[in-house]
Amino acid sequence: MSADDFSVVFQPTVGLLLRRVSPYIERLNMRLSLVSLVVAFLFSGVMAYAQAPANAPNGDRPNQMRRGPRGGFIPGLRFDGQRPLFGENLEEADFPEGVWYFNDDKELCANKDAVIWTKQKYSAFVCSFEFNLSEHTNGGFLIQCSDKDNWIPNTIEIQLLDDFGQEPNYHTCGAIYGFQAPSKNVTKKPGEWNRMVVIVNDRDITVFLNNELINHINTAEWTDPAKSPNGTDIEEKFHGRTLASFEPYGFIGFQGLHGNAPMKIRNATINAISNPDTSQEGWVSLFGDKLENAEYDPEVWSIDDEGVLHATKDDVIWAKDKYENYSLDFEFKTTEKANSGVVIQCTDKQNWIPNSFEVQIFDSFGRDVDMSDCGAIYGRVAPQFNVVKAPGEWNRMTINVFRGNVTVILNDQLITVWDKSKWTKADENPDGSKPFEWLINKAPAETDNAGFVGFQGLHDKNPVVYRNIKIRKFEFPARPRQR
16 A cells, blocks of 8 residues: 555544645635535535646645545545546547547547437546637536437436526536536636536536536435435426436536537546456455365355356355455356355354345346345445346456445446444444344344455355455554554
8 A cells, every 4th residue: 555545534524625635726726615625525525636738837646545425434446547538539439420520739629410429327426627619608517318319318418508797596608407506617718728627427427617626416415306415496307317226327528509509528538446467465265266265165166267156055155354445356157046145254264144234236137236246235225226247257346445435436436345343233224124033132233343354155055256356454553553
């Protein structure tokens, strides 16, 4: 762990935030109170300290430590690097032929009102771009789209509008269109370049425009189809669906030539959460190449010549050592209806089910997920959405465990975040749901963070196989004494 990672984990929260945001204060000119400033950056959660654009002042760059979206610090969350949102030559974009193009100045333009979409869906990311409006331009930056063919009711739109000098409302530039107005109007005159940064972390959406924090929304709080959480009206045409019903996962796009007033876009980039690069220093095989670091029944578990781990019975293979703060990365392949799991924080290997937690491995392909589906903290919290592949295809999962926080990344998407300190009852989850009866022991908040790691064997006669199982421990040196 680098010295920078160490400082992120151990410095007091407010001091950390002040150090982190101090380079931003002058250029953001946020004019907020100290408390408001701290709250604003807490809101932006795991993505708030993501990679700055290449032309950002002070050359700010991320490390591999991020603040967890539910509180606490979680190491191991990795961004895949800043890259063009649609590819260098729009090769990663989906749009009607002939509508979107780069002009001679490498500015993205459209000649019709049709959306350009990413081919890939995204969950947690930072997007930045510049846009130049003409008079009366009316466009939008579109996120979390679940249906590109019927995008208007199935997308969250951040408005891009020529509103220079107007009072903000839920139609103006930087608004969560139809839902929430920006806090201020900082849009430049038509013909001048604006810069927007949008941070999406789970259900938190934060918008910066021209170095000002202008909007933040947590869609989980928007459960009324007609009213915002603070009681203001939602535009009537959006009353059919609540923002809380949106999956925090979807396509990203820009609206095209709308109302015959063109807009130009340049330097559109994305930096998204991804599975880690396990070739880096610190990653080692969890069980060893020949299972020499494992405790297991050799009549049950074996590893073949291609490094694939198999089991013939429902019996757990355990790593010999205990682990507390770590990232665990592996690939798995299910068969139809397969059901297995990764056991973490186990304190009793002989009676592991009520004395550990399980990250579920399951053939969830095509299902609406619940707390028994792939990537769930089994019986405690469901994944936010489903990205598991069909049986017979390899998936990749990363489980980050740090103190009371667990995150699960599946196929380059952050799908589950669990802060077990909020699970203060043994027999009831914070949302009122009940854990499965056979799991009930202590309240999760009262359990040890250190424990054994294991993989469940052949469960219900439908095998799961594993390969490339690697772990990276986070070692923290003692803090120097204060003199």
